[in-house]
Amino acid sequence: MFRAVILVLANLLIAQFSLAQGLSLREKTQAMVKAKGLSEGIKYYENLSLKEPKNLDWKKEWAFLLTMHNTEEALTKADSILNSILSIDSLCSVCWQLKGEIEFDRANYSVALGFTEKSLVHEETKADAHFLRSKVYASLNETWKSKHEMDAALRLKPEESKYHLGKGIIELGSGFTASALTCFKRAMELDSSQFAAPYLMGRCYLNMGLISEAIEGFQQAIRLDSTEATAYYYLAGALERNNQFEASFDAVSKAILLDPEKSEYLFHRAWIRYRLEDTEGSCTDYNLLIAKFSDSDLEMDSLVVLDAIIQVAGYCDSSLPAYYYQRGIAEFNLKNYTKALTWYDKGLHKFPGEPNTLSFKANALLVLERYPEAVEYYKEYFNSQEDLSAEYRASLKYRGGTEKDLEVIINNMIPSNRNSLAEAYLHLGDMDNAKEQIALGLEKEWSLEPMIAAVLHTTKGRIFYQENELAKAKYEFEKALNLFPQLSQTHLYLALLKLEQSQKVKISQSSISFESKEQPFSLTWFDNANSKEEASKDLLSSAIGDCSRALLADPTNGQAYYLKAQIKILLGDEDFCYDLLSAEQLGVQIKDSERKKCIE
Template identity: 20%
Template sequence: MKKNILLAFILFSFCFTSTGQNKYKELDALLNKNSMIDAMTVLEKLKDNPKKDTLDAEYWLRYSKASFTLYKYENAKAAIDKSIKLAPQNAAYHFEKGLMLNRIGEPENALIALQRAVELKPKGEYHYWKGIVNQQLNKLKDAEEDYKSALANGFETPELHNNYTNILMINEKFTESLIHANKAVAMDKKNGMAYSTRSKNHLYLLNVDAACADKSAAYDLGYMRVFQIPDTICKGSFIQKMKFAGDYCAGSNMYKQAIKAYSALIDKKEYQSDIFLNRGYCYYKLKEYANAEKDYLKALELPNPVKDLLYDNLSLLYFDQDNYTKSIEYSSKRIELNPKNHVPYIDRGLNYRKLKKYDEAEKDFNKSLSIKPDFFRAYGYRAFLFLELGQYRQSLEDASKSVEINPKYAYGYLVLAQAKQKLGQTDFCTDLLNAQKYGNDEADIAIKQYCN
């Protein structure tokens, strides 16, 4: 499950403190209204000022803010750059530039400006906004350090603690994140987002009752994006609550916490197949293969096992440990359950290819395609089989077919590039770049070796 990072933003405002230049007091009052009409008035007054004022960095700061309000972004950027040119060591101008660039959708450039601001003056507010931009760019370690620096430099708001809580939760620092969630609520007891964030934190700590209480508090405060826990769970039994917590943690990739939830159920003698299946899956994701195997096999012994899923998981488990014979055993069991399921044939075919049983592998890939003729993964895997056998023309045809069916199939592009290279076709780098674009890590190495 993809994690959504909720950022608590302070609205970008034109309220600012003049650096001792009272002659701009009237203009500042107009700018602080965030009105387009007032911004036009500011620009007119600035243009009427004596010419020497254009050598004043504060003059260009007001010009930038007024232009921004009027959606004249290029003018706003040019004006703030003039402020910086006139006073390059003034951190405030770099900060204002960073805020503006972030608002107009240039977070990378905003980060550069904010980084310069904190270098010139490590002000807590500057670190906070730099943290927000880093969080937007998914640079979570940097954002965590920025929020920590903001607090160390005396800047503290409910929004900061809320953002910090989210990052610490993603990094699975749940006890530490709860401290900041509590501070966000304590600083603003009417902040629905803070209660919602703390609700999620409580759930990760498997305290479902506290999570439900915070969910209700957020909802009562009118927060519409409240973290959802069904009322049936909040009013349910310990078993229902712990299952929900475990499933939510597993779905959020918080596998260690999910294991704790499922283990708590098993400790209560809740020997249900799905609980062992889910705990086994979490162990598998953590590469604790021995524990995963025990749980999967236990799940098969219990009433009402989901055999198709368990056979699938066991096949993958053994494949990842290079135990191809055992993997074949369970993919074959899956085929016996449903011979018309096209997926286990490619799983078994991959194992046969690893064992160099090429005829068996090709038969399984062919069978998968006979059931589902547009199954792009079967074309991709058969393409690699042909590549390994030196049948480059057939490999090219299958790889081309795989990306024709799914234009975002990274592995298909990787095999296509290799087939083209073997056939002496010079445009293979285009396919490597597509493989890289759609997430294949192996393409990076090939691009550095052949395409620079």
């Protein structure tokens, strides 16, 4: 891993790893390259060298810029120029140093080390010689020697940004991310004009899971140099992890524009398109990716190609069930439920009884409140369980998994659909069948993913709630949240239950089976002379806490804001407008009379 990090980042840092010689001339050179580009800089010093062939300084700059060009033709020309200088001045330490850089770029590491020996004896290039030796040892996977040489360079020139960058790269490659970040921050303090420091800081933050900081680092790097495709690629990855899929798509598309040959960029965009429910666009990218490889390339980049082929063989191949149900899922996720049903029907027409399609169609019918039909399709799904393994094995989600992975997936998928069938029965008022499905779903609770088990317990709690067995309902909701605290709606169910227990609120039965986070509750407040004031107040305050936890789990849950505002009103707390207006902003329909309380 360490060698790979060094090699990948070498090109990014080459402008910063220049030699400290003739500072004013070098500053002039670097300013020219920044303003006009590397090619113009090379032409400039080539012309000067031809006009004044005895001026060795011009030739040194010419050779230096050629090494930055980093093509074999440029390196060969630079080597020739350096040899001509050394024939006149054999003690030219900068020349030996540059020759070492050339051989490093050619991966002739032992030769590169030999040239550094000749530049180590000169104070002018001593630090850079240690720096180059560090890069060589890193490429040879000799991490300790690499670090030793970089420390030597830092002792000689502690105020040089590039040496802090170099040490940071070593630390990052060795897995010491926090230490690497410290180095990159110091490099940034010393020179804030270079691309590498914020880019590498972004890489560190990404490794540490600090996504917002990573995004900021990559964006800062792009502001400094908008031509580096790799910054856009990693920015796309960070944005994806932040669920900013459209922004991720834009970033990776820019990376592809800058470097069309990188297969991983195209692969990432295909995946992002899939996340954006653009199955056709995703398939287009996967097919473009596969077209980039010939038969001889398959082994060279087999993992990327194999993954792409599996993707295309799934939802991009109309001869397979996934082609139809994946398009249905895309429409479902876009809330185009009728269009989703059309795709599921096409799939079932071509593949009657296919289990995935049956379950997905049942889900769509459930959301459309066509409960009797949903029940029938769930039943048909459970009757076709013997076909599950074969279909899951070929499905997009489970590529590369073992038989054990497959068993885990099936063991969780079936209980999840048991829960959905219980939901349908719950809406139909068939509590006995709803309970039976939950019991079947929890038969092997020990083997379930925490979230699946928590959802089952939540539905079980809702059944008890409907039957007015509040103590049992509370037990199930709390058990669900102990298993998986991120279930926002379960926190709300618990809050509603506490409102009922306070004996100050009448809640309609429809409000406890909500699916949409945009619909208001049906609540009636009243004063109950038989309720104990302090006990009621404690329950209501606790319910506010449940609403807050619901928002922590899902900040977009408008109902949580709405219920929180209503409880505050009941408690006489005038600080309810923020919650009420936040609910409206998130789509909850509030009454004009409620809104006026906050506008007046």
